Amino acid sequence: MLTDPRGLASYQESLARLLSQVEALGSTSSLLQDAHGRYLAADIVARRDQPLAAVSAMDGYAVCSLEVAPDAQYRIVGASYPGSPFLCDLSPTEAVRVTTGAWMPRDARRVLVDEIAIRDGDNLRLLRLPTTKTHVREAAHDFRSGAILATAGTRLTAPALMAAAAGEQATVQVIRQPAVTIIVTGDELAPDLTGVGPYQTVDSASIGVAALSRDWGGVVKEIVRCGDVVEDLQECLRSALHESDIVVIIGGASGSERDFARRAAAGVGVKMIFEGVAIKPGRPTWAARYGSGDRPCLVIGLPGNPFAALAAARLFLSPMIAKAACGTADDALQWRSGSIRDAMAQGIETETFLGATLGPDGLNLLSSQDSSSQGGLAALHALILRPVKAPGCAAGSTAPYLQVTARLGDR
Numbered sequence: 001m002l003t004d005p006r007g008l009a010s011y012q013e014s015l016a017r018l019l020s021q022v023e024a025l026g027s028t029s030s031l032l033q034d035a036h037g038r039y040l041a042a043d044i045v046a047r048r049d050q051p052l053a054a055v056s057a058m059d060g061y062a063v064c065s066l067e068v069a070p071d072a073q074y075r076i077v078g079a080s081y082p083g084s085p086f087l088c089d090l091s092p093t094e095a096v097r098v099t100t101g102a103w104m105p106r107d108a109r110r111v112l113v114d115e116i117a118i119r120d121g122d123n124l125r126l127l128r129l130p131t132t133k134t135h136v137r138e139a140a141h142d143f144r145s146g147a148i149l150a151t152a153g154t155r156l157t158a159p160a161l162m163a164a165a166a167g168e169q170a171t172v173q174v175i176r177q178p179a180v181t182i183i184v185t186g187d188e189l190a191p192d193l194t195g196v197g198p199y200q201t202v203d204s205a206s207i208g209v210a211a212l213s214r215d216w217g218g219v220v221k222e223i224v225r226c227g228d229v230v231e232d233l234q235e236c237l238r239s240a241l242h243e244s245d246i247v248v249i250i251g252g253a254s255g256s257e258r259d260f261a262r263r264a265a266a267g268v269g270v271k272m273i274f275e276g277v278a279i280k281p282g283r284p285t286w287a288a289r290y291g292s293g294d295r296p297c298l299v300i301g302l303p304g305n306p307f308a309a310l311a312a313a314r315l316f317l318s319p320m321i322a323k324a325a326c327g328t329a330d331d332a333l334q335w336r337s338g339s340i341r342d343a344m345a346q347g348i349e350t351e352t353f354l355g356a357t358l359g360p361d362g363l364n365l366l367s368s369q370d371s372s373s374q375g376g377l378a379a380l381h382a383l384i385l386r387p388v389k390a391p392g393c394a395a396g397s398t399a400p401y402l403q404v405t406a407r408l409g410d411r
């Protein structure tokens with residue numbers, strides 16, 4: 001394996017060290033309607049049979065005999081609709097009007113669908129013979145009370161929420177979402193997006209990193225802006241460390257006399273996990289842990305250059321949040337293989353992640369890969385991995401990529 005000239009560890013090694021410090025948070029109960037996107041801490045067990053009784057699968061007429069003669073005639077004795085059943089005993093010449101989902105009358109065995117029925121007042125005769133299909137959904141044909149509808153660890157996506165609701169689960173046990181505080185450092189950063197002064201920079205990085213955090217299941221408690229003063233940064237850090245599961249510091253990550261993030265963190269008693277990673281962009285990324293026992297807090301320091309901050313957040317922060325929110329980082333580490341539309345030169349001495357757009361015909365590299373570039377970010381869908389000194393390749397070659405926002409692997 002090639003060694004980084006600065007002695008920094010690889011992405012995989014740094015990520016593994018970081019993730020070994022992350023544990024799934026405890027559980028909490030939530031109303032089902034508020035649990036969208038959350039991970040189940042306990043199985044969802046059906047509290048009822050579904051359906052509770054046999055129901056009609058079609059609009060038509062329920063009759064009690066499976067055998068139907070071509071000249072059969074019936075007297076319609078009532079109507080059963082979903083929510084208002086008509087629960088009579090039927091004689092062989094009686095029929096009950098039913099619509100889809102209505103409880104079948106007792107003893108009714110089949111439904112003669114509207115398409116073959118001719119109704120005249122209370123009398124019913126047939127246009128032609130029915131098929132062998134009964135058009136009846138038997139009681140509990142979907143699931144029985146006690147059936148497991150979703151297992152612990154499942155993400156409550158739209159389909160999973162529907163299953164949980166069908167099982168009559170008004171409240172569910174879900175894993176607590178990690179509370180994320182974002183601290184942004186830099187004297188040059190404008191306090192808000194309106195009225196940015198001539199020597200100021202828009203704080204775009206925190207907006208993107210906050211959104212990415214939410215995408216992966218974090219709750220962003222606060223975005224705190226702080227100047228380049230160690231003591232101020234330490235004060236922000238101290239309160240963030242006590243109120244959050246994850247603290248993100250953007251900027252001030254490299255080593256100049258104006259970069260204070262790591263110095264400030266060291267001064268408030270965090271234990272470094274790594275300081276810099278052999279990747280591009282994102283080399284100055286650092287990580288640390290604060291406290292132990294019940295409520296440790298993890299700190300991730302991102303570079304200030306916006307594309308570098310976003311890429312490093314996707315590579316490190318998303319898996320951290322995913323692991324804290326569901327017990328495994330797998331959902332955030334779904335590497336896929338994609339066809340790259342452009343030819344690529346030989347890889348450099350550092351493992352590189354290239355921004356790309358993902359379309360139906362493969363991946364297109366963004367025109368600028370500069371770590372400060374933001375003009376093309378609206379079309380950023382994926383990060384392509386270029387290993388150290390990867391051989392140059394022609395257009396149409398395949399390479400591993402990670403999607404930036406979408407979860408590919410909902411379990």
Ligand SMILES: Nc1nc2c(c(=O)[nH]1)N[C@H]1C(S)=C(S)[C@@H](COP(=O)(O)OP(=O)(O)OC[C@H]3O[C@@H](n4cnc5c(N)ncnc54)[C@H](O)[C@@H]3O)O[C@H]1N2
Pocket residue numbers: 184185186188189201202203204205206250251252253254255259281282283284302303304305306308371
């Ligand atoms: N001599 C060296 N210089 C640099 C090195 C190095 O190894 N040796 N590393 C470079 C790399 S790589 C990166 S990435 C940058 C990032 O360093 P910092 O984390 O210390 O970033 P800052 O100095 O705070 O800011 C860099 C740049 O980004 C702008 N910025 C900062 N915060 C935000 C924000 N929230 N939103 C938008 N833009 C932001 C800031 O104004 C600067 O322009 O260091 C290289 N230098």
Ligand code: MOO
Pocket residue numbers: 279280281282283284303305308371372
């Ligand atoms: O990590 Mo820096 O991201 O290359 O500009």
